[in-house]
């Protein structure tokens with residue numbers, strides 16, 4: 036992917052992944068962001084994991100979060116659906132608005148929020164139930180009035196899994212391969228018709244072929260969903276995302292804390308980043 | 323097994339003998355010694371059980387012949403009149419009037435242990451899940467210690483507590499209320515609280531620590547990421563327990579329940595104290611006095627030893643044999659259940 040070099044380009048450009056995102060290019064300024072993050076600080080106990088993050092996430096776009104290990108990508112992603120609430124001793128400062136409402140407002144119910152924001156984890160984590168139930172459980176408990184068989188088929192089809200499992204919907208989800216389980220988790224996430232899907236390195240445990248399938252799936256889902264994806268794979272960010280946010284560990288203030296270095300359209304970040312650290316990272320000089 | 327694998331690894335052409343023996347000899351002395359030691363260690367429980375069963379059958383044999391089917395059809399268990407002329411049957415002698423019927427004891431054993439299980443499993447599972455999911459680490463630890471202490475209390479203490487304090491208390495309160503509902507078999511003379519109901523409750527208290535502490539470890543081992551998957555879908559904590567935690571621990575809970583059941587089946591002294599020790603009748607209500615196989619063996623052994631024909635001891639051994647058989651059967655039943663559920667839902671290598 037990155038080997039398409041000509042003799043004229045510099046060495047650093049030679050290692051730049053080529054941006055091949057599907058769909059029309061996104062405007063530099065977004066009109067109607069789904070998330071607006073302002074001055075976000077995040078603490079695990081006394082350890083500050085994120086400092087002063089400002090970010091907007093565009094509707095029906097794929098936003099990639101990249102950066103070296105430990106820079107707070109996962110932490111940030113889990114702030115967006117308040118999943119960090121589950122970890123004792125964590126603290127959030129600043130503001131995150133989702134669809135115009137502050138999500139850390141005490142009056143907002145986290146459970147309601149999470150129904151509108153799906154999540155796919157790094158490790159496939161299906162319910163210890165049948166394939167069918169994996170899709171059907173959440174819509175059922177959320178009281179969605181739908182034909183469940185149709186919904187199951189629709190979601191599995193969208194997740195490009197239907198053909199592989201249609202004959203064994205009653206089989207345990209654990210009987211599937213890792214890549215199939217991950218697509219099942221994506222199908223499970225879209226079954227509740229969320230507005231956003233958060234993905235934390237969804238393909239990191241998968242082989243190249245399964246990875247391509249997941250990436251195709253993301254481009255396909257972009258029509259209806261907003262996707263935020265954490266990835267370690269620069270090529271992947273360049274292949275699928277519309278915008279890219281680069282996080283890094285900053286120790287200029289004496290403690291190692293995650294910061295957002297810069298964010299822009301994926302094209303801009305991968306061709307003309309404004310910050311030297313971004314350039315170093317995407318060209319593979321560190322991280 | 324090993325030879326099959328070896329065969330597969332060999333090329334299609336006839337394997338050379340030397341290559342084979344070289345592979346064999348890769349197992350060095352210490353490895354072989356360890357293998358042998360593990361084999362012996364693994365055989366010990368099996369051999370012990372086989373030896374025990376053999377001894378029991380040998381001891382019970384005269385009674386098995388003497389009793390015939392009477393053992394399983396009669397309600398009466400009495401060692402007879404030791405001073406009257408001796409009776410003979412199928413070549414064996416027994417005191418006059420002796421009758422060895424196991425049926426009410428078998429019924430008592432099954433009823434009390436099953437009731438105990440019905441009470442103990444939900445309480446244990448709910449308690450273990452609450453403990454792990456809801457309470458802060460520090461309180462969890464303290465409560466865990468109490469749970470283990472509870473498991474270590476001698477059963478005679480439970481028996482005394484049941485008969486002097488807990489039984490009468492239940493009789494005055496809960497039993498009165500249940501009785502007033504007028505449901506057949508759930509109403510009757512509640513007395514001082516001795517009988518099937520109190521024995522079941524006390525048995526439940528005795529097996530709760532066993533089931534709860536195993537369940538607690540199982541609940542702890544449920545992967546965080548599995549639970550987070552449910553939470554991220556907007557499931558409430560109780561829905562998460564229902565769709566993630568319980569399915570994950572189900573086979574383990576069955577195994578824990580079987581363990582608790584075995585304990586309740588064999589419990590002797592506590593039941594003997596609380597049962598009201600009713601002989602030769604089936605419990606006509608849940609509050610009625612009754613007896614179990616284990617309690618009866620303990621209660622009768624003294625007088626059985628004075629039987630000059632020795633048949634009473636043989637008969638008690640036969641009762642013990644039935645108890646052993648029931649315990650082994652429940653164990654196998656539990657095993658089948660766990661296997662079935664394991665096939666259904668759990669990831670490979672999980673479960674008990």
Ligand SMILES: Nc1ncnc2c1ncn2[C@@H]1O[C@H](COP(=O)(O)OP(=O)(O)OP(=O)(O)O)[C@@H](O)[C@H]1O
Pocket residue numbers: 079082084102103104105106107108109110111122267293
């Ligand atoms: N549960 C936790 N408790 C305490 N500290 C944590 C916890 N989770 C993460 N951290 C810390 O927060 C920082 C950011 O972690 P995070 O997992 O968000 O990084 P990441 O960018 O996702 O890294 P990776 O690319 O390796 O997944 C790290 O220093 C990490 O040690």
Ligand SMILES: [Mg+2]
Pocket residue numbers: 108109110235265
């Ligand atoms: Mg991470």
